[in-house]
Amino acid sequence: MTGYFFVVLGAVLVNNVVFVRILGLCPFMGVSKKLETALGMGAATTFVLTMACGSSFVIDRWLLQPNGLEYLRTLSFIVTIAAIVQLTELVIQKVSPLLHQVLGIYLPLITTNCAVLGVPLLNVTLKYNFVESLLFGFGSAVGFSLALILFAALRERLEGADVPVHFRGTAIAMITAGLISLAFMGFAGLDKYK
Amino acid sequence: MFEAILVMSVGAIVLGAALGYAAVKFRVEGDPLVEKIDAILPQTQCGQCSFPGCKPYAQAIARGEAEINQCPPGGEDGIRKLADLLGREFKPLSAEHGIEKPKAVAVIDEQTCIGCTLCIQACPVDAIVGAAKQMHTIIAEQCTGCELCLPPCPVDCITMETLHETVETWKWKYPVVTLHPAANLQ
Amino acid sequence: MTTPLRSLFDFNGGVKPDYHKDASTRLSIGVLSAPTEVPTELVIPLHQSIGGTPRPIVAVGEQVKKGQRIGDADGDVSSAVHASTSGTVSAIEMRRMPHPSGLSSLCVVLETDGRDEWIACQAFDHKLATPQEIRDYLRDCGVVGLGGAVFPTHLKLNADRQGGIETLIINGAECEPYITCDDMLMRERANDIVRGVVLMREILGAKQVRIGIEDNKPEAIAAMQVAVGDCGDDLQVVVVPTRYPAGGAKQLIRVITGIEVPHGKRSIDYDVQCFNVATALAIYEAIGLGRPLISRIVTVAGNVDAPRNFDVLIGTPIKKIIAACSPLPDTNRLIMGGPMMGVEMPGDEVPVVKATNCILLGSNKIFPPPAPEMPCIRCGECALACPADLQPLELYWFSRAKIFGKAQEYHLFDCIECGCCSYVCPSNIPLVDYYRFAKSEIWAREKEKSLADEARDRFEFRQFRDVRDEQEKSARLAARAAAAAAAKQLATTDTVAIPNTEASTEANEKAALIAAAIARAREQQVTATPQNMQQLSAEQLAEISAIEARRAEIREQAKPHLPPDA
Numbered sequence: 001m002t003g004y005f006f007v008v009l010g011a012v013l014v015n016n017v018v019f020v021r022i023l024g025l026c027p028f029m030g031v032s033k034k035l036e037t038a039l040g041m042g043a044a045t046t047f048v049l050t051m052a053c054g055s056s057f058v059i060d061r062w063l064l065q066p067n068g069l070e071y072l073r074t075l076s077f078i079v080t081i082a083a084i085v086q087l088t089e090l091v092i093q094k095v096s097p098l099l100h101q102v103l104g105i106y107l108p109l110i111t112t113n114c115a116v117l118g119v120p121l122l123n124v125t126l127k128y129n130f131v132e133s134l135l136f137g138f139g140s141a142v143g144f145s146l147a148l149i150l151f152a153a154l155r156e157r158l159e160g161a162d163v164p165v166h167f168r169g170t171a172i173a174m175i176t177a178g179l180i181s182l183a184f185m186g187f188a189g190l191d192k193y194k
Numbered sequence: 195m196f197e198a199i200l201v202m203s204v205g206a207i208v209l210g211a212a213l214g215y216a217a218v219k220f221r222v223e224g225d226p227l228v229e230k231i232d233a234i235l236p237q238t239q240c241g242q243c244s245f246p247g248c249k250p251y252a253q254a255i256a257r258g259e260a261e262i263n264q265c266p267p268g269g270e271d272g273i274r275k276l277a278d279l280l281g282r283e284f285k286p287l288s289a290e291h292g293i294e295k296p297k298a299v300a301v302i303d304e305q306t307c308i309g310c311t312l313c314i315q316a317c318p319v320d321a322i323v324g325a326a327k328q329m330h331t332i333i334a335e336q337c338t339g340c341e342l343c344l345p346p347c348p349v350d351c352i353t354m355e356t357l358h359e360t361v362e363t364w365k366w367k368y369p370v371v372t373l374h375p376a377a378n379l380q
Numbered sequence: 381m382t383t384p385l386r387s388l389f390d391f392n393g394g395v396k397p398d399y400h401k402d403a404s405t406r407l408s409i410g411v412l413s414a415p416t417e418v419p420t421e422l423v424i425p426l427h428q429s430i431g432g433t434p435r436p437i438v439a440v441g442e443q444v445k446k447g448q449r450i451g452d453a454d455g456d457v458s459s460a461v462h463a464s465t466s467g468t469v470s471a472i473e474m475r476r477m478p479h480p481s482g483l484s485s486l487c488v489v490l491e492t493d494g495r496d497e498w499i500a501c502q503a504f505d506h507k508l509a510t511p512q513e514i515r516d517y518l519r520d521c522g523v524v525g526l527g528g529a530v531f532p533t534h535l536k537l538n539a540d541r542q543g544g545i546e547t548l549i550i551n552g553a554e555c556e557p558y559i560t561c562d563d564m565l566m567r568e569r570a571n572d573i574v575r576g577v578v579l580m581r582e583i584l585g586a587k588q589v590r591i592g593i594e595d596n597k598p599e600a601i602a603a604m605q606v607a608v609g610d611c612g613d614d615l616q617v618v619v620v621p622t623r624y625p626a627g628g629a630k631q632l633i634r635v636i637t638g639i640e641v642p643h644g645k646r647s648i649d650y651d652v653q654c655f656n657v658a659t660a661l662a663i664y665e666a667i668g669l670g671r672p673l674i675s676r677i678v679t680v681a682g683n684v685d686a687p688r689n690f691d692v693l694i695g696t697p698i699k700k701i702i703a704a705c706s707p708l709p710d711t712n713r714l715i716m717g718g719p720m721m722g723v724e725m726p727g728d729e730v731p732v733v734k735a736t737n738c739i740l741l742g743s744n745k746i747f748p749p750p751a752p753e754m755p756c757i758r759c760g761e762c763a764l765a766c767p768a769d770l771q772p773l774e775l776y777w778f779s780r781a782k783i784f785g786k787a788q789e790y791h792l793f794d795c796i797e798c799g800c801c802s803y804v805c806p807s808n809i810p811l812v813d814y815y816r817f818a819k820s821e822i823w824a825r826e827k828e829k830s831l832a833d834e835a836r837d838r839f840e841f842r843q844f845r846d847v848r849d850e851q852e853k854s855a856r857l858a859a860r861a862a863a864a865a866a867a868k869q870l871a872t873t874d875t876v877a878i879p880n881t882e883a884s885t886e887a888n889e890k891a892a893l894i895a896a897a898i899a900r901a902r903e904q905q906v907t908a909t910p911q912n913m914q915q916l917s918a919e920q921l922a923e924i925s926a927i928e929a930r931r932a933e934i935r936e937q938a939k940p941h942l943p944p945d946a
Binding site: 156157159160161162 | 755777778786
């Protein structure tokens with residue numbers, strides 16, 4: 001049980017997918033201008049990433065490995081993820097047009113979100129079982145959402161700040177992201193308690 | 195090799211079928227982008243953008259058929275908002291579509307008006323009251339200042355009057371820190 | 381009368397500035413409305429209350445009497461204006477307003493005749509009147525809130541409410557430094573105020589009445605207690621601790637009743653209504669004496685030798701009352717209102733209006749120019765001082781960066797602009813100026829947006845109508861064409877022998893109709909008498925018949941030269 005807990009905790013804080021593994025930076029910079037978009041994007045990514053981890057585990061374990069087709073891993077994962085993203089987009093558009101409007105172009109971008117491909121591939125490398133894969137995917141997604149929400153809140157305040165002209169916009173956002181990343185290094189010792 | 199192709203194509207067929215089903219099942223009508231663009235446009239309905247009204251212009255922008263700098267009443271501010279919404283580059287107002295003017299309303303000189311109803315037919319927002327051979331007048335609150343009633347008038351009795359700031363429409367100014375030369379500080 | 385021991389409540393925040401109230405309370409209220417003191421020209425702005433601008437109902441050159449209505453309320457959220465003295469209307473034109481913008485607005489200019497003749501005043505019996513009649517009467521008497529907000533009183537004094545209200549609060553707190561007009565009014569005219577309060581209580585059906593006065597006005601408290609004791613009704617004078625802004629309506633309600641009116645609600649939702657003492661007096665004068673609101677008490681204070689309160693006719697140029705107080709030579713600005721909430725006046729020729737409670741003269745000595753604004757250090761002093769429980773530092777952050785949506789989320793519109801935050805700010809930030817800027821900007825944008833929405837709706841309806849008309853027209857044409865085709869078919873099958881009869885008879889019928897119409901028109905022309913001939917003198921009629929005869933003659937002469945059927 002504690003093992004599972006540390007899988008999630010490690011994914012959320014210690015090896016935060018954005019700040020420590022430096023994955024998924026494009027939606028991180030792109031969708032963090034407003035808190036509500038960040039929340040929506042976080043929710044969508046959480047759903048997609050968890051689904052992607054589960055399905056890619058199934059494909060890898062029961063389709064690719066028995067047939068010795070490990071070299072197709074990246075390709076088949078991408079195709080699966082793309083399909084899941086499309087499905088999510090269609091459902092969101094129908095169920096919550098507002099969220100769909102808010103997410104806009106970034107929803108299809110989840111397809112190319114390197115975090116969503118990276119985490120299933122990490123699952124394979126770390127040799128996680130099915131439940132661990134799901135939890136790791138979920139934890140990473142929560143970590144991604146946490147990063148996004150923290151950063152969005154900071155950027156909302158930054159918008160009113162007296163930033164020197166040449167630092168305005170993405171430049172100051174990058175610097176801020178770097179500082180948060182440094183702060184997240186402070187969690188590094190946490191999983192030593194394992 | 196053969197297995198790989200088989201696996202990928204089976205995967206593609208299964209996923210494709212699922213997506214196709216979802217696309218039919220969760221189909222959404224309407225285009226939210228047009229509404230968003232339309233909300234930014236000033237609703238003058240003046241046609242200076244070369245489209246018959248603000249909505250058609252919004253649709254043209256959404257389809258990528260029109261530039262965002264064709265709306266003189268919206269001014270620079272409007273272009274900036276459109277650029278923000280659509281992620282396009284800001285462009286100065288295109289000169290062929292007109293220049294930005296202060297907001298004005300049309301006024302009919304009631305002495306000269308002959309009651310021809312031509313301006314009533316031209317007004318896009320039904321802001322002119324009158325009937326054949328009766329004097330016409332403009333409801334100032336509803337006039338958008340589009341100037342479409344000027345050309346049809348056979349006796350040129352319509353003029354545009356710029357709206358001036360009144361006590362009711364006056365706005366508090368942004369507080370500005372006045373800088374004094376150091377010598378005056380004492 | 382025994383006052384039961386009552387516990388008071390408290391509001392958060394507030395400040396304790398120097399009050400400077402003694403100087404202007406040494407002398408009794410000066411009367412500038414006496415016939416001999418009336419200036420030769422009064423400028424009465426039409427727009428003096430919140431809401432629509434009243435329409436002028438007098439013409440240039442018209443004689444008016446004191447108290448005669450000169451502007452009619454425009455709609456329900458508006459209030460009438462009246463001539464402050466008798467005289468002649470010399471102009472209805474744009475004059476500079478006592479407003480920080482220095483812009484002009486429509487005013488009735490009155491050339492006074494010095495006779496100060498009243499109209500016939502008749503008391504109004506509110507007990508026989510319906511709630512609607514009371515509202516209309518107060519609106520036409522021009523009674524507005526005299527605490528400074530000039531909200532039309534008839535909208536608040538609503539007798540329609542089932543079961544009345546719980547508490548009526550009369551605001552005599554007058555918390556702002558320098559201003560003493562309500563203090564002096566309570567000292568000198570406590571009985572009339574109490575009569576007004578009793579009237580209000582009867583109209584509102586209030587179960588209890590509390591008159592809140594700050595404890596730095598012992599004379600006013602004593603006078604009001606005597607008046608309350610004399611009136612026989614169970615009103616209560618409540619002494620509230622002196623702290624700025626205890627005189628704010630929401631703050632006073634909280635201190636007296638403990639009710640905190642939340643965001644988006646009004647005090648009436650909690651069965652409480654609050655009026656200023658001067659408004660109570662105006663209601664007594666309107667209902668009890670039949671006199672409209674034409675004068676008010678104005679404090680002149682600050683950089684003057686003899687600060688004092690005056691009873692001033694609405695429309696008196698402020699330079700006239702300033703002159704009565706011998707202003708000091710280093711005066712460099714005029715403020716309407718107090719030092720915390722007042723606004724600077726564009727000049728000394730602007731008139732006193734219903735909102736003018738104080739005219740404060742400033743100099744660099746009394747009010748030194750503000751120190752340069754420094755960055756916000758987020759110390760939180762302003763949040764501690766804010767009596768509306770807002771976060772001034774956040775409001776400032778968003779107003780300054782023009783992020784208006786966020787400022788509204790932080791309840792910018794609950795700000796009462798009391799100035800406590802600016803007063804305590806260690807960085808000397810003019811916070812209220814930022815809020816005022818953001819508020820007026822948001823108002824303007826919302827107005828623009830609602831106009832755009834209306835234009836869009838009207839445009840869309842017009843398009844819909846065009847399409848509908850087009851469809852109806854084509855349907856009509858199609859129906860007619862079908863009918864014609866059917867008739868033709870009928871004609872060809874039935875009456876083969878005489879083709880075209882149908883068509884020709886139709887044409888004949890049409891021609892006959894037109895001929896009949898022309899004949900009718902001719903007949904009417906002969907028999908009809910023009911409308912403008914009904915009320916004419918015999919001479920004029922004779923002249924007209926002579927002209928008609930001449931015309932007939934000319935027609936006779938012209939006959940041979942005209943075509944036969946003309």
